[in-house]
Amino acid sequence: MSALIMWLVTTSLLLPALYRRQRRRLERANGGAPPTSKRRAVLVFGASALLLATGVAGGAYAATDAPTNLAATSTRATNGDPNGSATTIGGESIVPKGSSQKDSIASLTEAVAKDRTSINTVWLMVGGILVLFMQAGFALLETGFTRAKNASHTMMMNLVIFALGVVGWFVCGYALMFGATDQSAILGMTPLGSAVHIGSWNLIATSGFFLAGKAYDTAVLGFFFFQLVFMDATATIPTGAMAERWKFKSFVWWGLFASAILYPIYGNWVWGGGWLSQLGAQGPKWGNGAVDFAGSGVVHAMGGVAAFWGAKALGARIGKFNPDGTPRAIPGHHIPMAFLGTFILLVGWMGFNGASTFAGTDLRLTVIITNSVLSSAFGSLAALAVMWKKFGTPDPSMTANGLLAGLVAITAPCAFVAPWAACVIGTIAGVIVVYVVLWMDHKAKVDDPVGAVAVHGANGLWGVIAVGIFADGKYGAGLNAVATPVKGLLYGNAGQLAAQVTSALVLVGYCSLMSIAFFALLKKTVGLRSDEEHEIIGLDLGEMGSQSYPDFLEAQGSVFQIEDDVPKVPVGAGITSGAAALREELGQ
Amino acid sequence: MKRVQAVIRPERFDDVQAALQAAGFSGLMVHDVRGHGAEGTPTGEYRGVAFSMTVRHKLLIDILVDDEEVEVVCTTIKAAASQGNPGDGMIMLLDVEGVIPFR
Numbered sequence: 240m241s242a243l244i245m246w247l248v249t250t251s252l253l254l255p256a257l258y259r260r261q262r263r264r265l266e267r268a269n270g271g272a273p274p275t276s277k278r279r280a281v282l283v284f285g286a287s288a289l290l291l292a293t294g295v296a297g298g299a300y301a302a303t304d305a306p307t308n309l310a311a312t313s314t315r316a317t318n319g320d321p322n323g324s325a326t327t328i329g330g331e332s333i334v335p336k337g338s339s340q341k342d343s344i345a346s347l348t349e350a351v352a353k354d355r356t357s358i359n360t361v362w363l364m365v366g367g368i369l370v371l372f373m374q375a376g377f378a379l380l381e382t383g384f385t386r387a388k389n390a391s392h393t394m395m396m397n398l399v400i401f402a403l404g405v406v407g408w409f410v411c412g413y414a415l416m417f418g419a420t421d422q423s424a425i426l427g428m429t430p431l432g433s434a435v436h437i438g439s440w441n442l443i444a445t446s447g448f449f450l451a452g453k454a455y456d457t458a459v460l461g462f463f464f465f466q467l468v469f470m471d472a473t474a475t476i477p478t479g480a481m482a483e484r485w486k487f488k489s490f491v492w493w494g495l496f497a498s499a500i501l502y503p504i505y506g507n508w509v510w511g512g513g514w515l516s517q518l519g520a521q522g523p524k525w526g527n528g529a530v531d532f533a534g535s536g537v538v539h540a541m542g543g544v545a546a547f548w549g550a551k552a553l554g555a556r557i558g559k560f561n562p563d564g565t566p567r568a569i570p571g572h573h574i575p576m577a578f579l580g581t582f583i584l585l586v587g588w589m590g591f592n593g594a595s596t597f598a599g600t601d602l603r604l605t606v607i608i609t610n611s612v613l614s615s616a617f618g619s620l621a622a623l624a625v626m627w628k629k630f631g632t633p634d635p636s637m638t639a640n641g642l643l644a645g646l647v648a649i650t651a652p653c654a655f656v657a658p659w660a661a662c663v664i665g666t667i668a669g670v671i672v673v674y675v676v677l678w679m680d681h682k683a684k685v686d687d688p689v690g691a692v693a694v695h696g697a698n699g700l701w702g703v704i705a706v707g708i709f710a711d712g713k714y715g716a717g718l719n720a721v722a723t724p725v726k727g728l729l730y731g732n733a734g735q736l737a738a739q740v741t742s743a744l745v746l747v748g749y750c751s752l753m754s755i756a757f758f759a760l761l762k763k764t765v766g767l768r769s770d771e772e773h774e775i776i777g778l779d780l781g782e783m784g785s786q787s788y789p790d791f792l793e794a795q796g797s798v799f800q801i802e803d804d805v806p807k808v809p810v811g812a813g814i815t816s817g818a819a820a821l822r823e824e825l826g827q
Numbered sequence: 828m829k830r831v832q833a834v835i836r837p838e839r840f841d842d843v844q845a846a847l848q849a850a851g852f853s854g855l856m857v858h859d860v861r862g863h864g865a866e867g868t869p870t871g872e873y874r875g876v877a878f879s880m881t882v883r884h885k886l887l888i889d890i891l892v893d894d895e896e897v898e899v900v901c902t903t904i905k906a907a908a909s910q911g912n913p914g915d916g917m918i919m920l921l922d923v924e925g926v927i928p929f930r
Contacts, residue, residue, distance in 0.1 A: 634873070634875070
C-alpha cells in the first residue's frame with residue numbers, strides 16, 4: 240500500500256518535470272520556443288494533480304486504517320506475502336480441521352498426501368506438454384534441413400506421425416509397455432495387471448488395451464499421456480533420416496508399427512519392469528539393472544537405429560552421391576527454420592528430462608535440468624570446434640546437431656551424474672555427432688539429410704553407456720527394486736556398466752532385427768521409396784499434390800548441382816523468334 | 828530506341844537506382860537472376876561436404892531509353908555499380924523495334 244502511494248506521489252511530481260524537459264528539447268531542436276499546446280499542458284498538469292490527490296488521500300486513509308487492520312488479520316491482507324509463507328486465507332487455515340486432535344492429524348495427513356500427488360501429477364503434465372511441443376521442434380528441424388520442394392511432405396510426416404502414434408499407443412502400445420508397471424506409485428497409480436514372463440523374468444505386459452477397465456483413472460491417464468509424447472519422439476526420428484524420398488503410403492505403416500510394437504517391447508524391458516531392468520535385482524545382480532532415466536536408449540537410440548536401417552533400405556536421395564561414390568552437399572532450404580526447431584527441442588527437453596522424475600516433489604529435478612543444459616551447451620561447442628578446425632567454418636547445421644547430441648546423450652544419465660560429468664558427456668557427444676555424420680556420408684554411404692542417426696542413434700547409445708561410467712551414487716536408491724543408488728564405473732561399480740552395455744547391445748540387436756524385417760516387408764508389399772519422377776519434381780507436387788511455397792519459383796527445384804537429374808527440355812522449344820513474330824502473335 | 832540491360836550485384840541496387848533517378852531516368856524493371864561470370868567459383872561447406880556455388884544471385888535491370896540517352900544511362904549505371912572487381916556486372920544494349928504500352 241505504502242509503495243503504491245509512494246509511486247503515485249513520485250509520478251505526479253515527475254510528470255510536469257518530464258513535460259518541461261521535453262519542451263526544452265523541442266526548443267533546442269527547433270532553435271526557438273515551439274508553439275505552446277494549451278490542451279497538452281492542461282492534460283499533463285491535470286493528470287499530475289489527480290495522481291497527487293489520490294496519493295495523498297490514500298496515504299491519509301492508510302495512516303488511519305493500518306493499525307486496526309494489522310491487528311485484525313494475517314500479514315497477507317495488509318502487506319502481501321512475498322515469501323509465500325502464509326498458511327491461512329482470510330483468517331481460516333487452508334488445512335481442513337477435524338473435531339478432535341486425532342481427527343485433525345488424520346485430515347492433515349490426508350491433505351498432505353493429496354497435495355503430494357497433485358504436485359507430482361501437475362509436474363508430470365507440464366513436462367508432458369513441453370515434450371509434446373518437441374514435435375514442432377522435430378518438424379521444423381527436419382523441414383529446414385531438407386529442400387523446399389519436399390517441405391510439405393516432410394511437415395506432413397511429422398504431423399501425421401503424431402496422430403498415428405496416438406492411435407498405436409492407445410490400441411496396444413501403452414498396454415504392452417506399461418501394463419504391468421507399478422513404478423508410478425508416486426502418482427497414486429494402481430498396477431494394471433501382470434506380465435508374460437519366463438521364470439521370474441518379465442518379457443511383456445498385457446493389460447490396459449484401449450485404456451479400458453482399470454486404466455480409466457486420473458493417474459494412469461496422466462502417465463499414459465506423458466509416455467505417449469516420448470513414444471512420438473521415437474516414431475518421428477526416422478522421418479528425418481528418410482526424408483525427401485520415403486513413399487507416404489509406406490510411412491503410414493511405420494507410424495503404426497513404431498508406436499504399437501517396436502517401441503513398447505524394448506521400452507517394457509527397461510521401463511515397464513521387464514527383464515533388462517531386473518538385471519540388478521536378480522540373476523547377475525548388476526547395479527540397479529539397466530537404467531535409462533529419460534530415454535537415451537528407449538527413446539532416442541531406438542529411433543536412431545531404426546532410422547539407420549530405414550535410410551539404408553531406402554537408398555540415398557537422387558544426386559546425393561557422385562558416380563565415384565563421393566558425397567555431394569544438398570543444403571537444407573531453411574536453416575533459420577531448423578534453428579528455431581533446435582531451440583524448441585532444447586526447451587521441450589527440459590520437460591523430457593526434468594519431468595521424468597514423475598514427481599514435482601522430487602527436487603532432484605533441478606539437478607536434472609541443469610545437467611541437461613550443461614550437456615547441450617558443451618555438445619554444441621564441441622561440434623562447433625571440431626567443424627571449425629576441420630573445415631574452416633563453424634558449420635551452423637552441425638552446431639545445431641551438436642546441441643541436440645548433447646541433450647540426447649545426457650537424457651539417460653541426467654539424474655545420476657554430477658554437473659562436471661554432464662559437461663564431459665556433452666563434449667564427447669558433440670565430437671561423436673560430427674564423426675558419425677562424416678562416417679555416414681563418406682564410409683557407410685547412407686544418406687541421412689538431417690543427421691538423425693548421428694544425433695539420436697550414436698549419442699543415444701553413448702548416453703546409455705555413460706550412466707554406467709559417470710553415475711555418482713547420489714540418486715536412484717530403490718530404482719528397479721535395488722536399495723542402493725545408481726553408481727558407475729568411476730565410483731567403483733562395474734556391474735552397472737555391464738548392465739548398461741548389455742541394454743545397449745540388446746537395443747541394437749533387437750531394433751536392427753525388427754527394423755530390417757519391417758522395412759524389407761514394406762519394400763515387398765506397399766513399396767518403400769517414392770517414384771523417381773516424384774522425387775525429381777519434389778514430393779510436394781509428386782505425392783502431396785501441392786507446393787509449400789507456390790509464390791517462389793525457385794522453390795520448385797534446387798539450384799545447386801542437381802541439374803543432371805532434371806529432365807532436359809530441348810533447346811529452342813516454344814521460343815518465338817523475334818519481335819515481329821511476337822507482334823504477329825499479338826495480332827498486330 | 829534501346830533496351831539497356833545491366834547485370835549488377837544485388838547490394839549495389841540502391842545506389843544504381845538513386846543515380847538513375849538523379850539522372851532523370853525513373854522507370855526501370857528489376858529481375859532476380861542467377862548466373863556466373865568472371866568472378867570464379869567460391870566453395871561452400873555443408874555438414875562436412877564441400878560444394879561449389881557455381882551460380883550466384885544477381886539483379887538484372889531493364890531500362891528503355893532513346894538512342895541519344897544510351898551513353899548517359901550506361902555511364903550512370905557503371906559509375907554506381909562498379910567496384911573494380913570481377914563479377915561487378917555488365918551492360919547489354921539491345922535494339923527495340925517498338926513499344927506497345929497499355930493501361
